[in-house]
Amino acid sequence: MMKYKLLEDPNIEKSYDLVDKCIRKKAVLNIFAYCKVLYEGRALSQLDWGERFIMLKPDGSFLVHQERKLDPVNWQPPKSRSRAWIKEDKLILESYRRSPKEKLEVEIEKVHFASFAVAEDYQELELAGYEKDMGDMIMKHPSMIESGFTPTAREYSTEHGFIDILGKDKEGNLMILELKCRKAGVNAVKQIRRYLQDFEERDNDYLKEIGSEKKKIRGLLVAPDIGEDAKELLDEEGIEFKSVEAPKKLKSDKKITLDIF
Amino acid sequence: MMKYKLLEDPNIEKSYDLVDKCIRKKAVLNIFAYCKVLYEGRALSQLDWGERFIMLKPDGSFLVHQERKLDPVNWQPPKSRSRAWIKEDKLILESYRRSPKEKLEVEIEKVHFASFAVAEDYQELELAGYEKDMGDMIMKHPSMIESGFTPTAREYSTEHGFIDILGKDKEGNLMILELKCRKAGVNAVKQIRRYLQDFEERDNDYLKEIGSEKKKIRGLLVAPDIGEDAKELLDEEGIEFKSVEAPKKLKSDKKITLDIF
């Protein structure tokens, strides 16, 4: 089976043939073209004539990139349905999505180059260093928080959201931990403050559940760093802070030798 | 000046020359290659050998796309600094960011095809149908909320955030409006509940300011639709709901003829 095919300066008909083949053969289409883009769905948008990079993936993902920005200027998510046709000597690409109802239409006047490609790729990204990893690490090694700390619940539901980790210190005081995998802002502190209110005002069920005598309730923000404003509010509210980095370790043993900054 | 250049099945040195030229000339680089990707920064990731699509933009944006998904599997945002070199017969692409400190490294063993392109594009996206448009519309035509409604402030600051629109109904009762440009969830209702608490408990300054006699305070959620759970909570809390679509109209007079679904 053909892995790829390149077209340079193709006419509209040749371009259409390639696009059609990409859609039928589940290949990735890449086009550099002079085009105009319309979108209607959750919002409405228009991008007037100009040269852009278009990518259409076999899962239905559709991207239109301009020369700047990381994000595509227009797009459709996976599972969108693509069609193509020629209308008045222009190549039309359409991507349609059922729910929510959305449509993207690209009108192409000139294709500078286009490619058909089938990628052999059996790998998935391995990623480490986010909030879940941090929670895993703390549940596994609670003493890193402080000597005698014992987690009792994870993702504990309250009226104002989920508490990342609940636990007791060595004195038996209830501890409410809020985790942030990067620098914590003032919102993280407010979050803890709400949880504290929940427990202090009305939430005594859990205290009984864990046999707590309700000696004290400690709020603890766990993050690699904390912002200036957040620090102030934290001190005001008597909430504590513990500096912890999210663990940046991949599951596999493969060595990463990139840390020579 | 050259608009574009295409290479098919280039060797590593030819590939390097093209990449280098793209970086120097501020062109867009597109590559289809067999590669491996490492990332270290806010998190840590590794993507083992496979065929992917790489795009490098003149603003420093760096994207690595697999065959599936809308989002790139690895990336760097604009203003990242790119470099390239050959090492042990492999082409290395590196993208470095200062703050936060982040590095992306792509090791390329085989380039199937690559392109250099300079896009002529003087257009910006026109977009309509989001929250700001909705606010504009309501401030301009307050009666669409209800007969006699008078907005008195926009983006009114409270301890728990900004109230989208404050106003009075024809009886002089204070109204708190929360706008959502799409289906409102339970969080939108909770948001209003917090604002209501702010006013009922301690925020009398504004009431004096607008000369309100504090007859009643009405919370009103304005959105095109509302979720099941949100509806329940809303009824419980005595908050009201008004169905309003965000205005989908572009500023320019250009006609959009896409609405023939």
Added chain:
DNA sequence: TTATGGATATCGACC
């Protein structure tokens, strides 16, 4: 299918 919350979120506005 819908609801919920995290993300290497990105991006723009404001300070």
Added chain:
DNA sequence: GGTCGATGTCCATAA
């Protein structure tokens, strides 16, 4: 440079 909020957020996960 930060801080904050919106996004056509996307995305995985759970219900």
